Amino acid sequence: MTEHVILALDGGAANAVAERWVAERCRRFDVDVEVTTVLERVPLAAGYPDVERDRRQERLDRVADRLRERLPDASVSVVMRQGDIVDELLDASRSADLLVIGMTYVDAIDELAHLPLGLRLAGRTNGMLVVVPTGWEGGGSGVVVGWDTDAAGEAAMAFAAREARHAASALTIVHAGHGDLPRDLELAAERIRASHPETPVNVVPNERSAADAILEAARGAALVVVGSHGRGPLQDLLVGSVSEHVLARSSVPVAVAPVPAEPIEVAPGLEDEDLL
Helix, strand or coil: CCEEEEEEECCCCCHHHHHHHHHHHHHHCCEEEEEEEEECCCCCCCCHHHHHHHHHHHHHHHHHHHHHHHCCCCEEEEEEEECCHHHHHHHHHHHCCEEEEEECCCCCCCCHHHCCHHHHHCCCCCCEEEEEECCCCCCCCCEEEEECCCHHHHHHHHHHHHHHHHHCCCEEEEECCCCCCCHHHHHHHHHHHHHCCCCCEEEECCCCCHHHHHHHHCCCCCEEEEECCCCHHHHCCCCCHHHHHHHHHCCCCEEEECCCCCCCCCCCCCCHHHHC
16 A cells, blocks of 8 residues: 655755655655645735745755655655645645654744744644654664553554564664553553564663653664644644653654544454463
8 A cells, every 4th residue: 555655845954854764764665755845825025925936846846856766666746835834734644644844953942833843733633743853864773662551652553563664673662651561561562573573572661751761762763653642722732741852852753643533453353362
């Protein structure tokens, strides 16, 4: 099944790393890639929209040409959107398996209006959101997932297991709670081992804050995966504190799993008693 990937460019310095991540990651998948940008409606001087539209179109075409060279088997298209950037990208995510953007490292967040685009989208997209930080240098090995006992945690686990399998790398599961590992996590890890026997699976207990434990485990990793927990009409601009902290501080790409519309099974067909 072909995966639909949208690479969203916002004109910032992080566009280049997001493009590089798409080129490197999508070599392992059957994909079609849409390169998009959003021309926001800004009441400026006459003629501005046309000039800016032409400039954006040239940028889209250049990025698309580079991706066609690096992903010769992929279908690559360009789409110019117009409107509010968050609304337009959320709407675009309805048809996407992955929405990929770049994001500059966040030192402090003072006002909701000044949130980076990645934090404004996280937890609200229909499919997976991947945020690539400007400091990402490529490479890395292994996938790290922060797991919790909810639907978003299961979605994050399923996505992380698939990414690790396709990359032929290890999967590290970080317990997002505290204390002893819950039986549910042990069962989920065993399900992954059973369904992906070629993937080494490590489980890390958490002795401190979940975000710090995830970031520590992610040093040198290729990807971090977390589940989202949007709450309420104001806080739906944010994600749960763990995901928000990881997104803002990670030096490697972060994939954010929204709460799925339907339950996710990490390894369908396996029953708990089969793993005992």
